[in-house]
Amino acid sequence: MKPTSLKMTVLATIFYASSAWTGHAESLAIQNCNWCHGASAQGYAPAPRLAGQSDKYIENQLISFSNHTRDNPFSRLYMWGAAANLSPQVAHYLAAYFSTVPPKAADDGFRDLVAIGAAIYQDGIPDANIVSCVACHGPNAEGAAEIPRLGGLSYYYLKRRLEQWGEGFNAAAKFPMPQIASRLSPDQIEALASYLSFVN
Amino acid sequence: MSIIWSSSLLWPYLAHERALPKGEEAMSSSLRWMGLAPPDERPRRMMKVVSLQLTLPVAILTIVFLTTGRATSADRAGASKGTLEAKIAYCQDCHGALGQGYRGYYPIPRIAGQQTEYFENQLRAYVEHRRRNNIMFNVARVLSPSMRAALAGKFRAFNPRPLADGPRGLVARGEQIFQSGVPESNIAACAACHGPDATGSEQIPRLAGQLYPYVVRVLANWSKERGQNPANPDTSIIMKPVAHSLTRPQIEAVAAYVNHLR
Numbered sequence: 287m288k289p290t291s292l293k294m295t296v297l298a299t300i301f302y303a304s305s306a307w308t309g310h311a312e313s314l315a316i317q318n319c320n321w322c323h324g325a326s327a328q329g330y331a332p333a334p335r336l337a338g339q340s341d342k343y344i345e346n347q348l349i350s351f352s353n354h355t356r357d358n359p360f361s362r363l364y365m366w367g368a369a370a371n372l373s374p375q376v377a378h379y380l381a382a383y384f385s386t387v388p389p390k391a392a393d394d395g396f397r398d399l400v401a402i403g404a405a406i407y408q409d410g411i412p413d414a415n416i417v418s419c420v421a422c423h424g425p426n427a428e429g430a431a432e433i434p435r436l437g438g439l440s441y442y443y444l445k446r447r448l449e450q451w452g453e454g455f456n457a458a459a460k461f462p463m464p465q466i467a468s469r470l471s472p473d474q475i476e477a478l479a480s481y482l483s484f485v486n
Numbered sequence: 487m488s489i490i491w492s493s494s495l496l497w498p499y500l501a502h503e504r505a506l507p508k509g510e511e512a513m514s515s516s517l518r519w520m521g522l523a524p525p526d527e528r529p530r531r532m533m534k535v536v537s538l539q540l541t542l543p544v545a546i547l548t549i550v551f552l553t554t555g556r557a558t559s560a561d562r563a564g565a566s567k568g569t570l571e572a573k574i575a576y577c578q579d580c581h582g583a584l585g586q587g588y589r590g591y592y593p594i595p596r597i598a599g600q601q602t603e604y605f606e607n608q609l610r611a612y613v614e615h616r617r618r619n620n621i622m623f624n625v626a627r628v629l630s631p632s633m634r635a636a637l638a639g640k641f642r643a644f645n646p647r648p649l650a651d652g653p654r655g656l657v658a659r660g661e662q663i664f665q666s667g668v669p670e671s672n673i674a675a676c677a678a679c680h681g682p683d684a685t686g687s688e689q690i691p692r693l694a695g696q697l698y699p700y701v702v703r704v705l706a707n708w709s710k711e712r713g714q715n716p717a718n719p720d721t722s723i724i725m726k727p728v729a730h731s732l733t734r735p736q737i738e739a740v741a742a743y744v745n746h747l748r
Contacts, residue, residue: 412628418624422591422594423591428591433590465575
């Protein structure tokens with residue numbers, strides 16, 4: 287080979303390899319999330335579905351993990367470490383990526399509680415000062431801006447999240463979720479979580 | 487690979503086996519590091535001697551007060567849910583801690599500083615289906631007239647800064663429409679009824695500081711939400727020709743203007 291074309295080949299190989307390297311680093315961050323959140327980000331065991339979630343919401347949660355305002359038991363156990371070394375750029379990138387993955391409903395609630403849960407979600411419980419969730423989370427639990435999508439999240443995740451506000455965890459969350467969730471009774475939480483797990 | 491993964495899962499459980507200083511040890515060592523003596527090593531003050539004769543009646547009174555004051559949790563829950571404080575918290579859940587409004591999935595309007603007559607009229611309108619909104623219908627249907635009046639008075643007194651999240655570029659045009667109207671479309675100046683500072687009066691609502699997307703939505707959809715009970719027409723009918731005559735750009739301009747008003 288002539289010297290110039292050899293140089294070109296070497297340069298081209300370096301550029302190709304380095305772009306593959308950067309590409310690999312970006313997808314490595316996603317892989318680290320997939321370990322717990324599932325290969326298609328649909329959630330697994332205590333880790334909630336990230337697919338289709340509001341990107342601003344995911345970013346805010348990553349921030350609240352790293353500054354420890356979200357102190358739920360599993361958050362402390364797993365997410366504090368996971369979010370500790372995320373730069374704002376990577377957090378933004380991850381949030382943008384996961385918000386574009388098509389979500390699938392978990393469908394793991396109790397079917398016989400769906401009607402009750404739907405009534406609570408749509409109309410609230412005015413006698414118990416529970417607002418209709420629709421005002422902020424939307425008629426189909428799709429969320430908006432920084433307000434999370436609830437539709438299709440796992441029954442077990444939603445149930446624990448609502449219960450934990452009543453137990454005093456994540457008290458620094460965005461007003462007014464701690465107050466609202468604290469007013470819900472256990473039966474109401476189960477009904478809501480069941481209904482939402484089926485919402486597509 | 488799986489061994490590394492599963493052992494990494496055990497890490498949180500293994501970590502606490504190490505002798506990390508906890509509780510009082512940690513406190514004492516921190517205090518020493520700062521040059522202060524821990525509490526149990528400081529010189530104690532002499533304790534005042536209390537007469538033994540007082541302790542028996544005090545003990546009896548303490549027991550009496552503790553037991554008689556306690557309602558059952560059901561009573562307390564029922565009493566507290568119906569109170570004004572509980573209802574205010576209920577309103578604040580959506581409308582904000584100071585009634586400043588919130589951009590949820592739907593724009594939730596500012597109710598701080600709202601005219602009390604207008605406030606109460608709207609709550610009645612939701613219940614009587616003259617104003618159609620499922621969320622507010624459910625909120626309003628459990629409120630007694632006296633509760634409505636109390637809530638109106640409470641939120642009238644709040645005066646938070648406006649969210650002021652509307653487009654600033656439209657404010658000048660909006661001010662022109664608000665103060666002078668649109669004569670070519672037969673639209674009176676908003677200021678004529680709503681006041682030059684958009685604070686309203688009696689049954690005419692305050693617009694100052696209202697959310698931009700809320701004003702736009704309400705003006706653009708006036709007849710879809712208001713005056714829904716033809717058998718029971720209400721004062722909202724007065725806004726119908728105005729809302730219909732305003733073009734969309736004019737609506738957005740006016741909304742942007744009032745949005746920034748204190």
